[in-house]
C-alpha cells in the first residue's frame with residue numbers, strides 16, 4: 001500500500017468544484033444591519049437572520065459589555081460545574097415566560113440544543129419521524145440517537161399518518177421532529193394537525209422554532225403562538241442567534257422535561273456554559289421582543305411591501321410558498337444560482353444563492369429585516385427586474 005491516504009480529500013474537493021457546490025466565506029467588516037460592508041463594498045443586506053435588527057442594538061451591546069465587566073469573558077466550565085451564573089437562570093425564566101411553558105434551559109447553540117434533546121429522549125428501540133426538509137441539526141440529532149428514522153414528505157400529514165399507522169406499534173417511544181418555520185423555504189409546519197396526530201398515536205412532538213422566535217405570533221413567542229397552540233404539551237427548541245441577535249439555543253417545555261434534560265443531554269452537560277456576554281445580550285433581546293411589538297409590526301410591513309412590489313413589477317417571478325420573512329426564488333441549477341448571486345452583489349445587493357446539498361434545488365434566498373428602509377426594498381426589486389429572473 002503506497003497510496004497517500006489523504007489524497008481522496010483533494011479529489012473530493014475537485015468534485016465539489018465541478019458540481020458548482022464549492023463554498024467559501026465572505027467577510028463583513030462593519031456592524032450587522034440593513035446595510036453592511038461586504039469585503040469593503042457597501043451592500044444592502046438580505047442575507048441575515050437578524051430579523052429585528054437586534055445584533056447591533058445599543059441595549060444588547062450595553063448589556064453584553066456590563067456582563068463582561070461583572071463576570072468576565074468566559075463562563076469557565078459546564079453549567080453543572082463552575083459555569084452557572086444567575087444570568088443563565090434569568091434568561092431561562094424569561095424564555096419560559098415568553099413561551100408560557102413551565103421551564104426552559106439554554107444550550108450553547110441551537111444545534112447543540114437539538115442534538116442533545118433528541119439523543120436524550122430517544123434511543124435504539126424507538127422511532128423518529130422527520131420532515132424531509134428539516135434542518136441539519138434535527139437530522140444529525142436523529143442519526144446520533146440510534147433510533148429508526150423515517151423521513152416523511154414535506155409537511156404531508158396524510159403521508160405521516162400512513163407511516164404512523166404502519167410503524168408506530170413496532171416501537172417503544174416515537175418522536176416527530178420538524179422545523180416550525182422551514183429555514184430554506186420560509187413556509188410553516190402544520191402544527192395543529194401535528195399536535196393532534198402526536199396525541200392520537202402517543203408520540204412526542206419536537207418543533208424547531210429557530211426562525212420563528214421573536215418573529216412569529218402576536219408577542220413573538222413563535223409558531224406555537226401563531227397557531228394558537230400555547231399551553232399544549234410539546235418540546236419547543238429555538239435559537240438565541242437569529243432574531244434575538246446573540247448566540248445560544250434553548251429548549252422550553254414542562255418542568256419534568258427540562259429537569260430530565262439537565263441530567264441527560266450530553267451536549268448540555270459536557271460543554272462550557274453560554275458566555276456571560278451572550279447570555280446578557282439574549283436576555284436584553286427577549287425584553288425588547290416583549291416590550292416593543294412595533295419592531296415586529298415593521299418587519300411584517302416590510303415583508304408586505306416587498307411582496308406588493310414584486311406583484312406589481314415582476315408578475316412572473318416565482319416565489320416559493322412562504323408565511324415568514326424568508327422569501328425564496330427557485331433557480332434551475334447551481335450554476336445559475338451562482339451567477340444570479342454574483343449579479344446581485346455587483347448591483348449592491350447581498351442575498352445568498354443556496355445550493356445543494358443544503359437544499360434539494362437551487363434558489364435565491366431573501367430575508368427581510370425590521371431595519372430595511374423602503375428604498376432598500378425598492379432597490380432589490382429594481383435589480384431583480386433588471387436580471388429578469
Ligand SMILES: *Cc1c(COP(=O)(O)O)cnc(C)c1O
Nearest residue numbers: 109110111135183210239241248
Ligand atoms: C440556525 C438553525 C439552527 C441552529 O441554531 P444555532 O443557534 O445557529 O446553532 C437550528 N435549527 C434551525 C431550523 C436553524 O435554522
